[in-house]
Structures are given as C-alpha cells and as structure tokens.
Amino acid sequence: MKKRIIAGLLCGMMVLGLASCGSSMSYEDYDLKDYLKVGEYKGLAVAPYSVTVTDEDVDAQIQSNLDAAATDKKLDKNTAIEDGDTVNINYTGKIDGKTFDGGSAEKQDLTIGSGSFIDGFESGLIGHKKGETVTLDLKFPDDYSEDSLKGKAVTFTVKINSATRSVVPELNEAFVKKHSDYDTVEEYTKSIQKELYDQKETEAVNNQKTTLWSAALDNTEVKKYPDRELNHYIEFNSDQLDQTAKQYGVSREDMLKQYDLDDEDEFNAVNEDSSKLRVKQEMLIQYIADKENLSYTDKEKEALIKSFEAQGYDADAIEQQTGRTLEDYVHIELLYEKVLDFLLDNANITGAPTTE
Structure with missing residues (x-):
C-alpha cells in the first residue's frame, strides 16, 4: 500500500503507466544483454474484449452534453x-x-x-x-x-x-446544429454512440496492452542495474520529496508521515524499489525495440512534442517535472508505444472475452 502511495511522490509525470524521471541519459550505449535476462514477450496470452454501448449509456452522455451547455x-x-x-x-x-x-x-x-x-x-x-x-x-x-x-x-x-x-437546453435540431457538426437528432445520437464505442474500445485495447506489458516485465530478470540511471533516480526522487515539503511549508519528516512512511529508512527502501522498477522498465523497452527493430518517425516525434506544448509543457517544464530532457522523455515514451503495439500484435488472444 505504501509503495502505491509513494509512487505519486516519486515522479511528477506518468504517461501510460511508465514513470520517466531522470536527466539526459540513454540506454543505447549499453549492451542490455549484460543487464537483463529477458524471457518470453511474444505470444503472451491475453483475453479478447467485447464492447457494448447501451441506450442508457447514450442517453446519459447526451444528458451530460446538454447539462454542459446550460x-x-x-x-x-x-x-x-x-x-x-x-x-x-x-x-x-x-x-x-x-x-x-x-x-x-x-x-x-x-x-x-x-x-x-x-x-x-x-x-x-x-x-x-x-x-x-x-x-x-x-x-x-x-x-x-x-x-x-x-x-x-x-x-x-x-x-x-x-x-x-x-x-438546460432541449435535445432538438437547433441544439444539434449549434453544438455539433450534424444536422439531425438521429445523426447526433448515432455519433454519440460511435464516440462511446470508440472510447470503450480504446480502453479495452489499453487494458490488453497493460496486461501484456506486466507479463513481459514478470518474465524478465535484472542481472544488474546500471549505476548511472539507478543512482540518478534515487537522488532525483529524494530531491522531489524535499521540493514537495518546501512547497507545502512542512519538514521532510512531516512529508514522510503524509505518505504513511515511518522514517528515512522506509523511504529509502521504497525509493530504491521504485527506481529499480523504472530502470527495469526502460531497459526492457529499449531491449525489445532494438531486438524487433522498432522505431518512430520524425513526424511522430514532432506530433508528441506539439501535444506536450498544447498542454503547456515545453522543454523546461518537462525537465523540471520529470528530471528528463525533452529529447529523452519523448524517445522512451514513443518506444514504449511501439513496444506495446508489438506485444499486442504478437499476442495469443484467448479465453473468455472481457466486457467493456
């Protein structure tokens, strides 16, 4: 429980479950076979999914849209x-x-x-x-x-x-024309149904990817951790604790108590475990990407950077909040996306379908 609680403290930004904290570092200069014993990651089992959108789902979303337009x-x-x-x-x-x-x-x-x-x-x-x-x-x-x-x-x-x-406005053609690209209530209703279906399908696919990624991690052993990354993450997380305490005007000891940690020894243990997990994740991402020749395009890189900027995150903000340079953060994030896609493309989809 404490590890889950402290996870939010140890990293200021998490995308698709991968916490990225660190300065300008790359695993490309390591022979990762010296650091990892990688087990099966192709052909992993994952359940299929079944997406259902009910009339009640559609009605609820439409009502929410009407309420928002009040x-x-x-x-x-x-x-x-x-x-x-x-x-x-x-x-x-x-x-x-x-x-x-x-x-x-x-x-x-x-x-x-x-x-x-x-x-x-x-x-x-x-x-x-x-x-x-x-x-x-x-x-x-x-x-x-x-x-x-x-x-x-x-x-x-x-x-x-x-x-x-x-x-609250009524659902009629006037509302539809003002608040959507459609002309009739029927077209609008169908668009809401498709929107909900797409959302549920995306969630279901992401759940499959998360399941496969967890299995790939479980099948991987770390022979040793690179000191550069591990020590940096440990130091970065400790600095984050100090900055959070300063932000709230409390002592470091009080901040530990806020996260249900008894003392520095317990924080150090959680910090080390968390940092090791990050290093393991990032090494496995780079390993699979290298092994399977996975890469991203300049266009994809530019699109992700623009997405960050649209959310108010420029290079300085990314580094301040994650400890990583924008270049490194984008690199590992895009490779993570490619690895997840690869795991799903090569998965053994079997068993009873999960319902979304």
Whole structure:
C-alpha cells in the first residue's frame, strides 16, 4: 500500500503507466544483454474484449452534453425560487437574540439543495423571490461540528439579493446544429454512440496492452542495474520529496508521515524499489525495440512534442517535472508505444472475452 502511495511522490509525470524521471541519459550505449535476462514477450496470452454501448449509456452522455451547455438565467421579482437555483444572499443569524461568530455574511452565493447550510435554511428559501427578506427559525443539529452551537435554536434573517437558474437546453435540431457538426437528432445520437464505442474500445485495447506489458516485465530478470540511471533516480526522487515539503511549508519528516512512511529508512527502501522498477522498465523497452527493430518517425516525434506544448509543457517544464530532457522523455515514451503495439500484435488472444 505504501509503495502505491509513494509512487505519486516519486515522479511528477506518468504517461501510460511508465514513470520517466531522470536527466539526459540513454540506454543505447549499453549492451542490455549484460543487464537483463529477458524471457518470453511474444505470444503472451491475453483475453479478447467485447464492447457494448447501451441506450442508457447514450442517453446519459447526451444528458451530460446538454447539462454542459446550460446557461444561467437571472430570475425577476415575480419568479419563485426553486430547488437547484443559485441565490445571492445577506444573512444574519441570532441565538437568544444575539449574533454569533460565523453566523452572518453578505453577498454570499448559495445553490439551493447543495447542503451547504443546516437543514431548513436552503429549503426555507424555496418559493420566495428576489428582493424578499425571509425569517428562518431553525435548530443546529446535535452533532454539529462547533460544540457551542450543537442543538441550539437559531433565527436567520435572510435577504435575497438576486437569483439565477440554470437552463438546460432541449435535445432538438437547433441544439444539434449549434453544438455539433450534424444536422439531425438521429445523426447526433448515432455519433454519440460511435464516440462511446470508440472510447470503450480504446480502453479495452489499453487494458490488453497493460496486461501484456506486466507479463513481459514478470518474465524478465535484472542481472544488474546500471549505476548511472539507478543512482540518478534515487537522488532525483529524494530531491522531489524535499521540493514537495518546501512547497507545502512542512519538514521532510512531516512529508514522510503524509505518505504513511515511518522514517528515512522506509523511504529509502521504497525509493530504491521504485527506481529499480523504472530502470527495469526502460531497459526492457529499449531491449525489445532494438531486438524487433522498432522505431518512430520524425513526424511522430514532432506530433508528441506539439501535444506536450498544447498542454503547456515545453522543454523546461518537462525537465523540471520529470528530471528528463525533452529529447529523452519523448524517445522512451514513443518506444514504449511501439513496444506495446508489438506485444499486442504478437499476442495469443484467448479465453473468455472481457466486457467493456
């Protein structure tokens, strides 16, 4: 459990399950047969998949799209507030005729039904209108978080400054034309079904690849670890712990406790195991790529770099967050993709299908 928890700390970026941390380093200058005893990685067994998209799946996705396109409508003085509306209020709370700390506020937004206030406060505003002042005679629950208020009777005077309502559009041709490349509801519905199918199929294929990669790792033994990579990763992970502690304004010891680690010895053990796993993964990726003549094109490299840049990650950001140069990070990531594809292309797909 602790190893899983600390994994997020030990590396700032993970893509397709491969943690990449390090400076400019390459396994191409190693004879990896001296470091690895690689077992079977071709013909590995993996279950087939079966993808199903139900009408309920499609309806749920369409409703989610409609909800995302909702607009806020300001309510006038003649429109009663309903559950789900958002109000802006001033309120004053009094116990035995006296105000109390935390019981008053001005210009506070509140969504009716959110459960942000004690029972009766939000529901007590339903049916009222913008501009009204409402008196609510309520009671704090017996298990309220503030001891001094537990079980106390309280009166809130609430002024409704304004109110808005989220208006969800209907599924019709107007919505379809505005929010998609289609003209009819039928075409739009079919596109959602295909979109969901493609998503589930991609997830199923990725699960197959992950299963095969885990099997290939299990079939591989490390004869020895290259000191350069292993020591760098161990040092990098330790530095990351210090940087995280500094970011949150706590000591290194306190940071260890946050990750359920008792002391430095336990951190060092987890750090070493994690670093060894990374080295093993990267060596196996390079080994299979070399053995099977797997490579990527300049176009694929440029596309991945542009993808990172579109997410706000330039070369400096990649190095700061992963400890690797952009060149090395892209190299190992693209080879990993090629290796996964190779494992699946050469797998023995057998057994009962998994359903996505």
